[in-house]
Amino acid sequence: MTSIRAFWGIQLPQAANEKLIGFVHSLQTRLADTNIRWSAPENLHITLQFLKSVGKEDIPFLIEQVTQQVQGLYSFFVQLGHVELFPSPHKPHVISLQVQAHDTLTNLAGRVGEGIIRAGYAIERRPYRPHLTLGRLRHKGKVLLPPDLTGAEPVTIPVRDICLWESKPSRQGSCYTLLHKLAIQN
Template sequence: MSHYFIAIHVPEELQALFSDWQHGLKEQFPYKQWPHNQDLHITLKFLGDVADNKVEQLKQELQKVQDLQAFDLDVGGIGTFGNPNKPRVLWAGVERTDRLVKLQQIVEDCALKIGYQKEEREYRPHITLAKMWAGKSSLSEETLPSLQKQFKDKQTMHVADIVLFRIHPTKSPKYEVVERYMLK
């Protein structure tokens, strides 16, 4: 079985911007993984292992999102998840709009219908820029606030589709488009 997830793919012009951010941040943040710019996305639902017959069922269920209207989001800004001294994830922010939350809930319901557990945590949309802290030392208290001032610019991102991705852990880029679902 392969691992899959459902996401909004970051468009090329924003991939370039966030890739530039990553290059500037690598000097200050010792992370093990810096995703390839073509792998940048906003996760809607991580599935993990999916049997082939379930993938086909999921493809059918996800067609429901095609009834939704395309929309815009503001993306940008920097933040972290995890221990503030050694954060496990460094991310670019994503505006949490009603339309995005509705889209995420529909995707969650589609996954639930084919047997996946509903995510209990609150949905916190973001674009992962780096993960897996590898530094021996901790961040100073001033580092993140300083970077938040530097990387505060927001960009508008048009969301016209969502993607079912297959993960290839040993490749770069590591995410393969399996199916794309266009919004209205």
């Protein structure tokens, strides 16, 4: 059985992605730290559920199970918030933008998780905490964010579909391949 790393997430629309690229560039200048591996612009997304390893032959069944779980949900919007060190300022792994959590987004992540479980795979047990990764720390440690650093101009993201991506890690950063896009009702 061939397995892959995969995740379900929310793809950013082109306009939101372009807005964030300028912000990330200014952040890179202000945090000129070689310990940070910045996310490629095309990789910016909001993760819903991550699968460490899934059999390639199970992908159609996984998609079917997740599709069943998200039926009846309607499209909605999320707002990107301030810059944060994730999962905590004391032990950061990534620099991210907070995603203003609300019940609809948490419900969507939960339903995707239920579909994953029904397909025979495990999900993370920690509570869902949405964020958008801007960069990963190569070596875990402290990062000092400038006190005046808050975030990008408010960016509202429409959630009209969710995507299943394969994630292939490399030294330059992960490469994502879109496997499936699943529409949410309007």
